[in-house]
Amino acid sequence: MTKLKSAKDIPIGGIIPEPGNSRAYRTGEWRSQRPVWIPEGCVHCLMCWVYCPDNAIEVEDGKVKGIDYNHCKGCGICVRECPRKEKALRLEREA
């Protein structure tokens, strides 16, 4: 937990001048189940990516690179929507 700032140290009006700083907030801790990506079975159709509410499917150059477990909440949409089914994405219980 970061130290709370004083009134004189925060911008006026409640504004947040750091765009996209929520990346530092880890919603991955919410997860009770995790999608596991199987690169060899993946055809990089990106259905998992376009349907992810949390932008947690890492894509580079049009190809899936992995899963952002810092933010993935484990909703399971990617696994459900993957046309390769169990071959490319599998849902596992969190340890």
Next chain:
Amino acid sequence: MGSRQHVAMTGNEAVAHAMRQINPDVVAAYPITPQTDIVQFFSQFVADGMVKTEFVTVESEHSAMSATIGAAASGARAMTATSSQGLALMWEMLHIASGYRLPIVMPVVNRTLSGPINIHCDHSDTMGALTTGWIQLYSESAQEAYDNMIQAVRIAEHPDVRLPVMVCQDGFITSHGIESLEVLSDDEVAQFIGEYKPAYSVLDVDNPVTVGPLVLPDYLFEMKFQQAKAMEASRRVILEVGKEYARLTGREYGFLESYKLEDAERVIVVLSSTAGTTRAVVDELRRKGEKVGLLKPRVIRPFPASELRDALSHARAVAILDRAETFSTQGGPLFCEIRAAFYDAPKRPLMRNYIFGLGGRDVGTSQIESVFADLAEDVARGSVKTPVSYLDVRE
């Protein structure tokens, strides 16, 4: 207009004229009696290409304030105007404007709040808005409404303040009465108000800012504290701007205007147009040798408590006239605050309250005379018999 001149205008016309000279980037407004003229005059300025303003003809006052907030948060100088029910409909947005620290200037033409519906003057609309975080300036005349508008821009936009300002005048009495006043030239106004330098802008897409997030108990209190500090800072700024305006116009504005107060034993405190009536009565009674005086607050947010104490401490009896009822049964808003300001004072004059003029009930010299007469009885008795009474109501 190229030069300074004397003109005959209504209060509404004077305010619209000031708005044209301020030349805001955006005005979003909705018509309501008795403010409507302001919107109409300004619409004509827009239609004639006399202003650079984008005029947003919103579908309600709630949207008027919402759009004005949106524009102000976009780095634009933004204004609206309203009265009564319109101000009431804006209520939640008033807090948002001040909470977001947006220097919106809004003329308010005071009118009572329904119900029953009534379109005439009292101060129940803006008195209800005392806790919204807006600075409030009250105007006795069209001249003052005009002068307050110009100064309000500077007060609101000052980097130490950045708070919205209401510029109030009495509905119909001032808004529709024609007066002679001096208006500045367009250049003088432009120079006096200067360029607007916003604290932030959502149109700055290279430096994106989030405006209006969800703030939890860990930070909201600090933000309200910042607002309170800004309101405190506005006390200095209001006086500075008033002095600078005096150098330009010869008309100086502070927190209060006193009239024949120095040696006054009996004093009436009243806002806006009724001060004019009271001044005439003071003159009349002074001619008869009575030591009476008038104190007219111009600013009540921030509340000039120490100035009021200084101005009134020598008086023997003070009547505070409130054109609004709080239904607390303990008196009107001005009365309660002024009385509270004297709690720690070593010397306290006798103080009583009159609720007056609700729903546009006329207040003439005879009513004001009766107040001074009541004060004389209090002085003779050495105590206040009726702390709160209703002036000229059929009980």
Next chain:
Amino acid sequence: MATLRELSRMPEVLVPGHRMCAGCGAPIVVRQVLRAAHAPVVVANATGCLEVSTTIYPFTSWQSPWIHTAFESAAASLSGVEAAYRSLKRQGKISQDIKFVAFGGDGGTYDIGLQSLSGALERGHKMVYVCYDNGAYMNTGIQRSSATPKGAETTTSPVGKVQPGKRGSRKDLTKIVAAHNIPYAAQVSPAHWNDLYAKAEKAFAADGPAFLNAIAPCPRGWRYDSSDTIELCRLAVDTCFWPLYEVENGKIRVTYKPKEKKPLVEFLKRQGRFNHLLRPGNEGLLEELQQEVDRQWEDLLAQSES
């Protein structure tokens, strides 16, 4: 038609770390819509799940400028932003081309924000308003709104001994918006991402106000497993509960016709909020709901230019 590979190269405006529930439909809609802006955007948000969950101070999930004022005021506040943009651009103080988009839930759009939306549409502000319709006040704990389907159970339309969930049909907001004669209005579903993308592109390109009504399932409020979000969007479309169509300059066009129109119950039975409708004794209500969907779908087809 853009491919997902192409879309994935575009910058994300809504970044991770937001606190929408797992499986929420709204951020999927937002991500898909914003990819079609092709310019810097200023986002306005009505009070609601999306607003609170993406901007918990001092965090923001928005990469673009973003403004929230109140529940009913997203369209009005964005009107002010857009007016400021026009004013400052005309004065030469801004040179960039900027797009304006508002997001509101069904509460902030169908109900409390309808007046300010209507005003903004009538005035012709160049903005895209996106309603993410999850059919109830989910942020406050699943209270019925005027977007709640007939028969649905919510906390203010509970199922009781004398009341079978929400009474009365939901409001047809897309048609109400289209009746403002704005350049573009459409109904979209994030399951049909390509249809949604094409419509969002049209909305952002429109010379005036545009409106997208997006179905956005809520796992908590609809009571289903969070992995079913997209499947429910698909079923909503395939049962014609949520037809995909657009109204472009007054012309209605159905953009997707299910090959085989599924019975409404296929959509309803996957959601806990309709459980009671499947119990014996409620066959009549179920039939009534099916007939309503059928009638509306037939009407839409009749109005649609092929």
